[in-house]
Amino acid sequence: MIIVPVKEGENIxxxxxxxxxxxxxxxxxxxxxxxxxxxxxxxxxRQQKLKAIYKQHLQQEEA
Structure with a gap:
């Protein structure tokens, strides 16, 4: 259960x-x-490999 403490007068x-x-x-x-x-x-x-290849390609472009 998520509990969010709300301070007095805090915006909803x-x-x-x-x-x-x-x-x-x-x-x-x-x-x-x-x-x-x-x-x-x-x-x-296969999806994880493609994602890793994509990320590596982006990092190489930045450098």
């Missing part, structure tokens, strides 16, 4: 922003989306 928008940030950090929505569909381990590995 600010409290909502804190709540959303904490909720995103828990990764609940991300995990829920991942569990909706099964991906074969070979597909996951």
């Amino acid at each position: 928008e600010r409290a909502l922003k804190k709540f959303k940030k904490k909720f995103d950090k828990t990764g609940v929505v991300k995990e829920l989306r991942e569990r909706q569909q099964f991906d074969k381990p070979s597909v996951i590995n």
